Amino acid sequence: MLVVLAVSIALLLVMWQGARLAREWALAELHHTAGNALQLSRANLTGYLTRHDYLPHLLATRESVRRFLAQPHDIRDVPALNRLLNRSRAYADVSDIYLLDRGGTTIAASNWQRADSFMGQNYAFRGYYRQAISGHGGRFHALGTQSGKRGYYFSAPVWANGRTSETPPDGVMVVKVGLEGIEREWQSLDATLLVTDANGIIFMASNPDLRLTALKPLSEGVRRGLLATRRYTDDPLPEAGFDVLETLPGGARLMRLDGRDYLNLSQPLARFNWRLNILQPLAPVTQAQWLGALGAGGSWMLLALGGAIGWQRRRLRRERERFAERERHTLAHARDELERHVEARTRELMGSNRQLSQEIEERKRAEESLRQTRDELVQAARLAVLGQLAASINHELNQPLGAIRAYADNARILLERGRPEAAADNLVQISELVERMAAISAQLRQFSRKGDDTLTDVSAQACFDYALRLFRARLEAADIRVRLQMSEATCWVRADSVRLEQVLVNLIGNAQQAMCDSAERQLILSAEHRDEWVILSVADSGPGLSAEALDHLFEPFYTTRAAGKGLGLGLSISQRIISDLGGRLEARNRPEGGALFIIHLPAVATPRALPPETPANA
Template sequence: MSRRVFIILLYIIFTLATTWQVVTLTRDWTLRTLHQQGSDELLKVITQLRGALDQYRYLPFLISQDTDVKELMLGFTESKGDEVSLYLEQTNLVAGSSSLFVLNAHGKPIAYSHWRDERDFFLRLHQDQDYYRQALAGHRGRQFSLNAESQSPAYFLSSPIYDGKRFTGVAVVRIELEKLISQLRSFGVVLLSDENDQLFFSTGPFQRFSQLGTQIKSRQENLTDGITTELWEQSEGNWLVRGVSLDDLQWRVTLLQDLDVVQRNVRNASLFSFGGCIALGLMVLLFRERQLKIRSQNETREALAASEAQQKAIINNAQVGLLLIDSKGCITFANEMALQQFAASAPLLMHKPLLDLLSSEGVSPIQRLLSRLDHKGFSPLIGFEAVAVRGDGTEFPIMLSIRQMLALVERQYLVTIIDISRRKGLELQLKRANESLEHKVEERTQALQEAQDELVQAGKMAAIGRMSTAVVHELNQPLTAIRNYVAICRQMLQQPEMLSESLTEVDELTQRMAQITSQLKTFAYRKPEQMEKVSVQMAVNNALHLFRQRFIDDGFQVDLDLPEPTVYVLGDSARLEQVLLNLIKNALDAMQGFDHKQIAIQVDAVDDKVRVTVVDSGPGIDMDLLPDLFEPFVTSKSIGDGLGLGLSIVRSIVRDLNGEISAENQTGGGACFRVILPQSK
């Protein structure tokens, strides 16, 4: 027992030592790889940075050689300055720089690309700037500037302007580094700092416009190949550092590579090493166990032979057909029930392919399964329905299952066959009964739909009958007035002016009677059989056109909000316009007598719906009327001003168009009606 413990402890020490060595080598290799990748990536970043700056180097020289610019240097005029400023503005837009400007020999701006918006720029002097001094000395100037107040780094390029050999001014290009440097592409964190170690650009978690050294903790690490690498630590993470100073730009470019990959590789290497050692130990144990298993296999074979004999006895007494087939799909055993099902003797079935007992239709899955019996990954077939053929040639339906017999020495498969002739007959009868029932349900549904349509129309006609008293009252008033006016006309045949006034009153009364009958006709109108696409914008405009004179005469303010693309609904334009006319007329009537008369109509498309909203600045809807507002003969108007059918007609039309309508009072006063209809694409 003590010897076994000693071997286990010794192997554990070996495993730990091996894992430590692998971890050390993996960390060193990963750091060396990151160091090399960082050098390559840093070179690529510097190339991108210089390439981005070089695309603007030609601009100062191009401006200094322009004829108009040289003429401006010789004699400044305001018109000439504006002309050159316009040229700089256009050039700036094409080049994509931040700004362009021209300085005279004394460093004062006389032309500027942003001359329209920044006129105070012409009051600033630039004689103290390095880019002016370098150009004054006859060189192409460049200067990096970091504005601490606006926290905006900029880079200036300049070129002297000469008239012959006489210095006359400076052409300057200003480049916003924030926009330029943001185009850099790198898999690491890129930092840009000036010669004072002040950070002005970062793609990582560093605070710009502050000293870079105060934000990190740096340390050196020596690698096995003699390379010394620098590592930074910060609360946001750890990085491997590669950096270089650009003397001409007076910048330092730093590239940071995340050390997570080092930790990940170290973790994976430790797991691999430790797991490998454990696996090696397990393999030694498994080899020893294998020797023990070989000893027991002979005993197992003897037990399997006895089990096979017992299984055959059980199969012979089963109440379903059972067949045994070999890896080639040929029958090696059939029980008594299977012989009865196929009406054949045992010698006729032995060594016969299973497919010969089945009809050729619909056996493709069985063919694929039998062709793979001798392959690994066998998947059993359970409850497959097929058609079998008896010995006399007659067919009968069966349910077939094929499973592998795992306990046998040789690979064999158990085929279970159940005769389902009786079940198929019952299924056929049930199918016929279902089809008959579905047909009767369709007929009954159609009859109910027709009856429902008739009931809706009958309900409308019944409502018309209930309102007959109100209609008689509405019509009797204008008829009595017409008779009175006709009597007056007879007495005034000799006075044409008064006669014309009476006839005008008669005409207005007849129009009122026509309006009453029109409402009744619309209320009783059936839903149209066919729908077509209707433009909602056109329907709104047509409805508003009918009220244009009233808007002018009564001083109504109309706010219209229509979507830019045309939206459509299914319906007919006349009925949709009828809905809008009723809602607009009710809104106008409600605002009569108010000083502020405003109506707002908005159309918008939400998902697959179209919403039309009509809002007025009137007194709103009486809370007692709001629950029954859309019922026939419900109105807040006095007798003689309406039947109360308008909103009922509107609701009926909206429902026919498969839509919804609602009404509510606005918080600030006035009523809001909202119609929602399905959108037609």
């Protein structure tokens, strides 16, 4: 218990000493920073005000001003002089310029056109008038009686006919300099700047709440003197509320205002009989005190912790020496057990690896079997469509076969009658019919062949043409009108022509069967190039698709036909084919009635090589 108490007391002493040293150092730094800022602000304020000192003297010597005072009142050109003073005000960037006559009444002013104009106002009570009318330049700071704005006034005597020792001035030229600009610059500082006059009244401040307040209570005599010159008009000039906490060496003070502590430095402005004060917040000093206390306390705690750790290590080392032998025996036993466990686990892992290898091989075989099954399903779907087309192809083949039989019989009869030329014409007709049958057979071979994984540049319009040739007889027999909406430019896609043709044949066959019971039978085929895609669509005028069909249309073995009329694999396989080609197949109902199937395929800007003609065109 005594050890803990001693350590706590020592910790508090160290933290107190660290906070004290940190405070002294932080105050010295803050004093240096505030002193530099005060010096710069003092030079800036002096330069800002004195740069206009020359202006009233310069204007007082202008011939137009002197001539104006020398003329009788009834012939003076007041507007001309007002404009001259306004131009001079704008050029010099001051608040106001005005001319007083010998009695202190304003007879010309730069603000003659404003509601708060000085025209006709008497300022004989102002200090700058009394100084200038006595023949010297004047300076004065006060609140404007008309505008209510603070300003610094420069004045100069004006003689209409030349200066002599016996002649009093004929008027006074006054220049008012506004103070708002320099105060706005002060507000960008991290400190508060304020200017006090000889009576301790804060005339300028970066904090608007401190303006026209007093550092200390004003006596009745001081207030009567201020009212006589109307320096601050009738402003109450309340006390600012500063509390001096401590006086530091060098004249600096610690002060409190509105619950916040500040470091206060001041410098005299002898030329204006002012003092410039700076209030630097003590927050950095407070922060430094806390950091110093925490740093010293932390260092002390580290030292104490280091000593405690050293003592603890010595105690632990003795404990380790006592139990070292027992630990060695325990570790040896644990090592033997670990080796046995590792050996058993290694055997288990080797068995698992062999089993995993077997499962991987089985998975590869299953994937290969699945791929073969998928290809066989695609070919089976193609052959199923081919079977559906067999009746139409058989009808197209029967017509030329009957014609060939008739031409052959005629040729035989003509040869028997000795007319070989006519028989030759029949043989030519037979040859043309055989070519037609070969073209029909080529279409069947083209559709029944298996595709491969090699993709080429394929014309979408050519694929539509081939599919229509296969369905030509069935469409004509069903009285279905085909409307083509093909882009004039060839739409090239990267695809396998056999598989793309199978999808189009399947969609056209579905549309043909959907319109069996429709009064209007119209098949609309379109192909267009849109941005980076080629859009192929097959639309019909049938009854359209039900909500259930739209939800399950591309599922395997789903069909809307009667039992025995289809397996329900066509659209599922078609969607898989389009997906493998990097596109997508969509289905929806047309607003005017009927179903619409849309194929999106990536477009090829320029074909790499023209594809060979299809066997149907051979």
